[in-house]
Amino acid sequence: MPDDTEAARVRRPRMTPDREMDLLNAALDVLREVGYEGLSMDLIASRARCSKATLYRMWPGKPQLVAAALYATRPMKPEEIDTGTLRGDLLTMVELLATQAAKDTALISAMAHAVLTDEELATAVRTSLVEPWSDDLIGVVDRAVERGELASRPAAANFLPQLILSVTVTRPLLSGGLADADFLTSCVDHALLPALLHS
Structure with missing residues (x-):
């Protein structure tokens, strides 16, 4: 029987392509404002109005998120x-x-x-x-x-x-x-x- 964490993961709806683009655009908006050194997953999550956990489910870390955002946009x-x-x-x-x-x-x-x-x-x-x-x-x-x-x-x-x-x-x-x-x-x-x- 799956535990509560696994059950929550299974129930979680998939991210839509439009929402993923929202997150990527938010990352670039913050990047333009603060530069790469000043960029953090906290800032991106705040701008995108999501949790850091949401970002980390999609990308391993800041470098991968930034690279994905540059390619997608x-x-x-x-x-x-x-x-x-x-x-x-x-x-x-x-x-x-x-x-x-x-x-x-x-x-x-x-x-x-x-x-x-x-x-x-x-x-x-x-x-x-x-x-x-x-x-x-x-x-x-x-x-x-x-x-x-x-x-x-x-x-x-x-x-x-x-x-x-x-x-x-x-x-x-x-x-x-x-x-x-x-x-x-x-x-x-x-x-x-x-x-x-x-x-």
């Missing part, structure tokens, strides 16, 4: 983009990035420092965010191969995730402005696309 989902051409797919991706630049550039820059100093966070970000996102991005190139636009996957495809992320995040440092759609479109036409087509 990413502005572009390359696996859902298929315009019929490689250039069209790349332009769609960077346009979506540009719409989120004001909100996400500072967040990603701050996370970069935290990743360098927190190995558990670095592991969570690599496995839950960077690797799946990189696979999705390279998948855009693979679809171009399947359509016959490219004979095979070019070597430059392996650098596509780093290039897109770096030009987006470093734009304020190098030029004093955010990576808007015009800038990123120019990057696609003059850097990314030539590298993919001719490598």
Whole structure:
């Protein structure tokens, strides 16, 4: 016969996808306000109006929760983009990035420092965010191969995730402005696309 704790667990309703997104968005809202070092599961639970136990049932700890939130709320989902051409797919991706630049550039820059100093966070970000996102991005190139636009996957495809992320995040440092759609479109036409087509 199950004890009271197990019975309560069995009776507990599953979290809906919408509620899970509420928790992930709450985590990022607090992260933007206090930074990674100041972030705690207590603060996230308070903002999300849930218990810490609810958070820990979904994620082992703060690093995994943050990585999951960054992946789930990413502005572009390359696996859902298929315009019929490689250039069209790349332009769609960077346009979506540009719409989120004001909100996400500072967040990603701050996370970069935290990743360098927190190995558990670095592991969570690599496995839950960077690797799946990189696979999705390279998948855009693979679809171009399947359509016959490219004979095979070019070597430059392996650098596509780093290039897109770096030009987006470093734009304020190098030029004093955010990576808007015009800038990123120019990057696609003059850097990314030539590298993919001719490598």
